Amino acid sequence: MLASVVISYYKNIANLEILLLALNNQSSKKTFEVIISEDDDAVETKNFISEQQSLLSFPLIHVSQSDEGFRKCKALNRAIAASSTDFIIFLDGDCIPHGHLVKQYLLAKQPGRVMYGRRVMLSKKISTGILHNKNMNGFDFINLLLTGCKRVEEGLYLPFVPQIFKRKNAGRLLGCNMGIFKQDLLSINGFDEDYIFAGGGEDSDIEWRLEALKKLSFYSMKFSAIVYHLYHTDRFTREMELKNNLVLSRKVEENHFVCINGINKLDNNL
Numbered sequence: 714m715l716a717s718v719v720i721s722y723y724k725n726i727a728n729l730e731i732l733l734l735a736l737n738n739q740s741s742k743k744t745f746e747v748i749i750s751e752d753d754d755a756v757e758t759k760n761f762i763s764e765q766q767s768l769l770s771f772p773l774i775h776v777s778q779s780d781e782g783f784r785k786c787k788a789l790n791r792a793i794a795a796s797s798t799d800f801i802i803f804l805d806g807d808c809i810p811h812g813h814l815v816k817q818y819l820l821a822k823q824p825g826r827v828m829y830g831r832r833v834m835l836s837k838k839i840s841t842g843i844l845h846n847k848n849m850n851g852f853d854f855i856n857l858l859l860t861g862c863k864r865v866e867e868g869l870y871l872p873f874v875p876q877i878f879k880r881k882n883a884g885r886l887l888g889c890n891m892g893i894f895k896q897d898l899l900s901i902n903g904f905d906e907d908y909i910f911a912g913g914g915e916d917s918d919i920e921w922r923l924e925a926l927k928k929l930s931f932y933s934m935k936f937s938a939i940v941y942h943l944y945h946t947d948r949f950t951r952e953m954e955l956k957n958n959l960v961l962s963r964k965v966e967e968n969h970f971v972c973i974n975g976i977n978k979l980d981n982n983l
Contacts, residue, residue: 714744714745714746714772714797714798715744715745715798715800715819716744716745716746716798716800716801716802716815716818716819716822716892717745717746717747717748717792717796717797717798717800717801717802717895718736718745718746718747718748718801718802718804718815719747719748719750719789719792719793719796719801719802719803719804720732720747720748720749720750720804720805720806721750721752721785721788721789721803721804721805721806721888722749722750722751722752722758722806723751723752723753723785723806724753724755725806725807726757726758726761727844728806728807728844728943729749729758729761729806730761730765730847731809731843731844731847731849731943732804732806732808732809732810733747733765733769733773734847734849735809735810735812735849736769736771736810736815737768737769737770737771738812738849739810739812739813739814739815739816740812740813740815740816741813741815741816741819742770743770743771744815744819745771745798745802745815746771746772746773746774746796746797746798747769747771747772747773747774748774748775748776748792748795748796749762749773749774749775749776749777750776750785750788750789750791750792751775751776751777751778751788752778752780752783752784752785752787752788753777753778753779753780754777754778754779754780755777755780758775758777759775759777762775774795776788776791776792776795778791782909783908783909783910783911784906784909785904785908785911785915786903786904786905786906786907786908786915787904787906789803789888789903789904789915790903790904790906790975790976793895793898793899793903793904793976794976796895798895799894799895799896800818800819800822800892800893800894800895801892801893801894801895801898802814802815802818802891802892803888803889803890803891803892803893804889804890804940805888805889805942807889807942807943807945808832808889808890808940808941808942808943809843809849809940809941809943810939810940811852811868811870811938811939811940811941812849813870813872813937814830814890814938814939814940817872817934817937817938818892818934818938821892821932821934821937821938822892822894824894825928825929825930826894826929826930826931826932827886827891827892827893827897827923827929827930827931827932828891828892828893828931828932828933828934828938829885829886829887829890829891829892829931829932829933829934830887830890830891830933830934830935830937830938830939830940831864831867831887831890831935831939831940832864832867832887832889832890832939832940832941832942833852833857833862833863833864833865833867833868833939833940833941833942834862834863834864834942834944835857835862835941835942835943835944836860836861836862836863836944837944838860838861839851839856839857839860839861839862839944840943840944840945841944843943844943849941852868852941854868854869867935867939868939868941869936870936870937870939871936871937872936872937874935874936874937876932876933879933879935879936885920885931885933886916886917886919886920886923886931887916888913888915888916888919889940889942890934890938890939890940892934892938893923897923897926897929899976900926900971901919901922901923901925901926901970901971901972901975902971902972902973902975902976902977902979903972903975903976904918904919904972904975904976905918905919905922905964905972905973905974905975906972906974906975907960907964907972907973907974908957908960910953910954910956910957911948911953912950912953912954912956912957913954913957914954914957914958914960914961915957917961918960918961918964918972921961921964921965921970922970922971922972925968925970926970
């Protein structure tokens with residue numbers, strides 16, 4: 714196995730079924746394992762995964778924990794620990810990977826490189842059709858435009874466009890589409906479990922801490938590693954986002970880029 718694909722998941726088997734189908738149809742066969750990082754311990758999920766395991770072309774691993782509020786970072790750390798490869802691709806449970814996503818990450822991976830992609834925001838209409846019909850037809854550029862999707866330009870598959878023509882984004886890392894060497898994550902002690910609200914704080918936090926290592930480069934996967942975000946209403950509030958931002962500001966000020974409350978629980982005096 715050359716990569717571990719970690720899916721951050723919470724209570725949506727319909728979405729998970731589509732993601733697994735998309736991963737089963739990847740152009741890069743038998744090169745990756747998939748780890749379901751569940752921030753819950755639902756019987757329904759266990760039963761579904763048990764049914765799926767014999768139908769898929771890749772090993773499917775399930776890590777779970779009791780549902781005690783938003784503990785996505787803890788679930789992700791458990792998935793990192795469970796991975797058997799040296800390179801990890803992160804997806805969210807509401808993001809469908811393009812058919813060449815794994816292949817493109819494997820082609821681009823290099824020691825010292827953190828890779829990041831973006832997402833097409835699917836409309837309610839096309840998302841409903843995908844979930845109902847259980848297929849990923851209709852992802853061509855024109856159809857995405859005509860069905861009211863947003864950030865459609867992120868769905869252009871042009872893998873030979875050089876880096877110089879890819880706009881560098883502030884806030885580069887998104888948990889729904891990024892690839893990182895496992896050792897680099899371990900160097901900063903994984904995800905910081907102090908983030909207990911939804912709203913993206915864990916993505917900004919992992920980015921500044923990886924950057925603080927001062928030995929990594931950030932590499933855009935625009936036009937090559939694409940995901941399609943299924944429509945849903947926001948699961949977080951502005952208040953949650955502000956709380957995460959306050960935690961992030963404090964972390965940056967304290968310069969704990971090797972986080973205290975991560976994969977390993979460190980001495981707060983370090």
